[in-house]
Amino acid sequence: MASLEVIRDVISKEMNIAPELIEPGTHLIDLGIDSLMALTVLFQLEDRFNVEIPPDIVDTIITVDDILTKINELQNSSEHV
Amino acid sequence: MKRRVVITGLGAISGLGFGVDDFWQGLCSGASAIKEIVEEGPTNSVKLGAQVPEFDTADYFDVSKISFYDRFSQLALISAREAIQDAGLASGDILRDAAVIIGTGCGGKHTDEATYYQLYVKKSARVHPLTIPKGMPSAAASAVSMDLGIKGPSFSVTSACASGAHAIFQAYSMIQSGMVDLALAGGTDSPFTFGLSKSWEALRVLSPDGCRPFSSNRNGMVLGEGAGIIVLESEQHALKRGQSIYAEIVACGLSSDADHMTRPNQTSISLAIHKALAQAEVKPFQVDYINAHGTGTVLNDQVESLAIKEVFKNYAYEVPISSSKSLHGHAMGASSALEAVATIKSIADQIIPPTANFTAGDEFCDLDYVPNVARKHSINIALSNSFAFGGSNAVLAFKRYI
Structure with a gap:
């Protein structure tokens, strides 16, 4: 299972943002993370959680919690396979 | 009527050190920066080079931006920042309408070769998402434009080892013609990658033991890296803002x-x-x-x-x-x-x-x-x-x- 702590850690390190600013409901754009920068965060998270985030899902990720939810869904679906 | 064009700012980073002062003192001392290279990749038969001394990228760049900057862009940025500081252009929005033209012979080779390594050697199925914007040859010019808020023309020129001179020519022409009043121009390259240095070696032009131009015992060139950026300005523009002038x-x-x-x-x-x-x-x-x-x-x-x-x-x-x-x-x-x-x-x-x-x-x-x-x-x-x-x-x- 993906954890908020790991996501917070990756965003914090990749984007140089204080971890306490990264809450589940925080919009990525409010952290200064645009769609291109989000790709680098997702790239790191794909490695950490051993998932592949399809291109069409990227645009649906708005908040920090969206990342957590999508990764968990991907992990669950791959486990079922 | 062609306008006169003057130089009002200089930036340099090279094996001789950080900044124009280090560069110029190094040149005048006659002590070469060429020495045994520090290797990143596999053991390399190319042993000599003039590498920029080690630096911490965090001293120069925000962590969130660094993944956009190949080393050739980093060198251009450091040099460009020095040049605008030197030219008294670091504050205000005077740079907004300027041009930035950066020559590069190699582009983002570190990025490209790391990508090939991932794909061909590590058999990775994917590569870093910023590989394209980081490695493209125009990345350095774009990085300088974005970093300094330059909204005039920005692009790269490439003509191998004359790239920097052609970039300066381009800026000179644009100011002469009245297209812009102010331009940053120069060149940047970082050729110390495994593939590129081996490619130079294959051409049989590298010296195994030093660079001795015009000397009877010369036997080849030695790779170096760095960036040089100059601020070019119409004479009228420089005089109007009371900036001291290095040369025309x-x-x-x-x-x-x-x-x-x-x-x-x-x-x-x-x-x-x-x-x-x-x-x-x-x-x-x-x-x-x-x-x-x-x-x-x-x-x-x-x-x-x-x-x-x-x-x-x-x-x-x-x-x-x-x-x-x-x-x-x-x-x-x-x-x-x-x-x-x-x-x-x-x-x-x-x-x-x-x-x-x-x-x-x-x-x-x-x-x-x-x-x-x-x-x-x-x-x-x-x-x-x-x-x-x-x-x-x-x-x-x-x-x-x-």
């Missing part, structure tokens, strides 16, 4: 060999020098210093010396000539820009940096190469020669601004 750029003689991909062509090189003199409206005997292309290969230095003799006749034996590549290595597309900085500084300080490692000339290289020791000299007009693979020749002419 008065010509850029361009020619192409249309001959051989790597062998220099004496006639075409002479033509570029002739064109520079004609544009600058000076006679050969009025040239006080030539910063040579001077790679240290047997053929380049021979042909360059012969071309200088063809143009300058007897005065060829009087005009001081030096190769700063002996000190900062051949930094590819950055070389001509670093050498432009050296040439401008030579005019500003009235000192000629030496050709390092010179022992004795030969039957072709029998001119005054300012061997090993810097020289005080009265310099009004100075040329900076760059002759690239592919036969692209560029000769910049700078003049003392009084």
Whole structure:
């Protein structure tokens, strides 16, 4: 299972943002993370959680919690396979 | 009516250190930055180079931006920031309408080769998402534009080892014509990757034991890395804001060999020098210093010396000539820009940096190469020669601004 702590850690390190600013409901754009920068965060998270985030899902990720939810869904679906 | 164009800011990063002061002191000391290279990848048979001293990227760049910056962009950014600071342009929005034109011979090779390593060696199914914007040859120009808020024209030019000179030419022309008042131009390259250094080795032009331009015992070039950026400005614009002026750029003689991909062509090189003199409206005997292309290969230095003799006749034996590549290595597309900085500084300080490692000339290289020791000299007009693979020749002419 993906954890908020790991996501917070990756965003914090990749984007140089204080971890306490990264809450589940925080919009990525409010952290200064645009769609291109989000790709680098997702790239790191794909490695950490051993998932592949399809291109069409990227645009649906708005908040920090969206990342957590999508990764968990991907992990669950791959486990079922 | 063409406008006069002056140089008001300089930036340099190279094996000689960080900033123009380190660069110039290093050049004038005659102590070469070439030494055993620090290798990143597999054990490399290319052992010598002039690498930029180690630095912490976090000292210069926000962590969130660093993944956009290949090393060649990092060097350009550091140098560009220095140049605008030096030109008194670091605050306000005066840079908004400026141009930024950066030459590069290699582009983002670190990014490209890391990508190939992931795909071909590690068999990875994917690569970093910023591989394209980080590695593209225009990335450095874009990075400088974004970092400094420059909204005028921004692009890269590439002509191998003359890239920086062609970028400066482009900026010079744009200001001369009135298209822009202000421009940052220069070159950047970081060729110390496994693939690129092995590719240079394969061409059999690298020296195994040092860079000795014009010396009878020369046996090749040595790779270097760095970036040189200069601020060019219309004379009127510089005077209006009361900025001190290093020198005036008065010509850029361009020619192409249309001959051989790597062998220099004496006639075409002479033509570029002739064109520079004609544009600058000076006679050969009025040239006080030539910063040579001077790679240290047997053929380049021979042909360059012969071309200088063809143009300058007897005065060829009087005009001081030096190769700063002996000190900062051949930094590819950055070389001509670093050498432009050296040439401008030579005019500003009235000192000629030496050709390092010179022992004795030969039957072709029998001119005054300012061997090993810097020289005080009265310099009004100075040329900076760059002759690239592919036969692209560029000769910049700078003049003392009084």
